[in-house]
Amino acid sequence: MSISARRVETFGTTIFTEINQLAQQYSALNLGQGKPDFDTPADIVAEMIKAAQSGQHNQYAPGPGIASLRHAVANHAARFYGLDIDPDQGVIVTAGATEGILSCVLGLVDPGDEVIVIEPFYDSYVPNILMAGATPVFVPLHPPTWTFDPDELRAAFTPRTRVLILNSPHNPSGRVFSREELSLVAELCIEHNVIVINDEVYEHLTLGGSTYIPIATLPGMFERTVTVSSAGKTFSATGWKIGWAYGHPDVLDGVARAHQFTIFAVHHPTQEAVAYALNQPDSYYNNFRTMYQSKLHLLMDALDGSGLTYRAPEGTYFIMADFSAVFDGMPRDFTRYLIKEIGVACIPPESMYSKGHVHIGKNYVRFSFCKSDQALVQAKGLLSKLRG
Template sequence: MSHPLPDSTANAASIPASPKLVSRLPQIGSTIFSQMSALAQAHGAVNLGQGFPDFACDPALPEAVHAAMLEQHNQYPPMPGVPMLRAAVAHKIRALYGHSFDSESEITITAGATQAILTALLAVVHPGDEVVVLEPCYDSYLPNIELAGGAAVRVPLTPGDFRPDFARIAAAITPRTRALIINTPHNPSATVWSEAEMLALSDLLRGTDILLISDEVYEHMVFDGASHQSVARFPDLLSRSFIVSSFGKTYHVTGWKIAYVAAPAALMHEFRKVHQYNVFSVNTPMQFGLARYMTDPEPYLALPSFYQAKRDRFRAGLANSRFKLLPSEGSYFQCVDYGDISPLNDREFCEWLTRECGVAAIPMSAFYAQGSALPIIRFCFAKRDQTLDSAISRLRSL
């Protein structure tokens, strides 16, 4: 005997209103990345806004994950991550930066870098603590600090070249400062901190109890023969740091949302207390697949030249345009000054550019809590050559 489906309209009308609540993040709506991607789709624009590749990863990587599934690696892994993958991460860090992390007690696999940063903040920040952030910054930092009960203290990077201003950072430090977040290579500006700047930071923090969260998700995208200055290279910084990197960024699989954190054992002990309750563990077959794939270092060792070629193609294409190209030292972003093209603010210009020119970008003001008056926007060049060439042709028409 069949039963009629309930009338959803009548059912909805009978449900009372939800209880009122006080938002934890009352000022937060959908991100600018989602908004610009939706606008790009609506207008058939080339999407150079959101930072993800439009090309496939190495087929060997999903094949390794598939093999792990067929081998029945489909149940919960250990909470900190599959031992083979943690050992592979420790080996990579030792080979590149000279420090030997204990893979058992000092490395944890996370569900993406955003989760890693939030978990670190939840582990160490208490109500009333201050966390120094350098603006412009990735848009999750400030909400993460707020969710942890802390207060963000925003320090601007030097306008124009976006380098750290250590006098301003020092002036922002108080007895309530619990942590500082840094990001190199930097999103959105594509600047890369130098060894001298890392040493200056080490001098600044020496003798304090300030912790450091070092967002290094673009570590393998440093150009023109420069070296990534990981916190792992500097013992005084390393001893107080959570180092965050991303398999998704490195291996062109951003949708997998898998990353790792490396930290001294005492810090990692606190990190894992939170990690086990907000995620517990991360996709098992992907961890086994990544561990096997990492036995060959060539994919990440070749990444600087791979992305430098894309950067150079994009910059050459815009060299004679009306955009002023800012330096792009690392990451897969290129910022441009559009001041000679339009008097619109950067958000309005990005919307106009998407509708009228058919190319989507991200306004620099999205990376500041209080916005920015700079006529600067960010493009992502992690795209196929034909995608970049199509965007270049449209942008040169301005």
């Protein structure tokens, strides 16, 4: 007999846990989860150690986050995007972007509301919506260009639409949405009085000369956008789970109310280190993009010799690759084959689609390149066995 609450009875084990376990079982090279296999910069780690050893930062932090980090988030938004954020009323520090998204949904969405989700999507979005008693409405990106159909987007808006969740740079497709695309989203959200939850965790991971444009910078959108980001991707510190949400105090109020009873406060010494990290000079962010551009080329070189096809991503550290020329089956089937027989792990996207749209990604899997150069070179030899 099941004793789970109905709100979670459809939630299974996340695909990331499943693939990580399978990769470990078969000693496969893991290009699945977006978890760097190299460390956080040493000077940032040293700040966390210093904070922990100071004797002043090992008790509860303020619920909304420490003042230095809230100011650093506001300064970062002004520095890179020209946004004027109130550090006291317009920033909340969260337990990673995942908790930030959950607090946004719980604080802004009522039972019976509809939330537009662009798919494929990060796998926590839909469970968050369902736990809030709301209904997800799906708008797919169409491969191989990973663009949405404007008519399909328009049709998703109804009188019940409350929120649209936007992710750019987009996981898993690697798209960085253009100003034209964002302008259509903004136009529809203003017309229908819809709030945007903007997940920008890959904001500094733009590739090939692409430019990330926060939707909050578009006319009429700052007052209706909550922006969520984190330190995990930008500083190779996914285990620290320090994120933030920022925006106009009026739209952030509901998020703050939910956050205080979801997690209350997050790890204090690490907040001190992330406040330091956000103030890194431009050279850090430039070198960060250069590093990932190099890693992207290594993975593309590996894929070019495998028989898999792909579109070079504009952002994130992921590539969606089409396996239909080398394997006949669904993505989960191919992923298991790749792990067991080839020795490489990737992520199948079935859990990133609604049931009605899972066929759209039926030939694709996601590879991550947030790995050491040695691992990415090793991938070339392993993946070449696919063509053979």
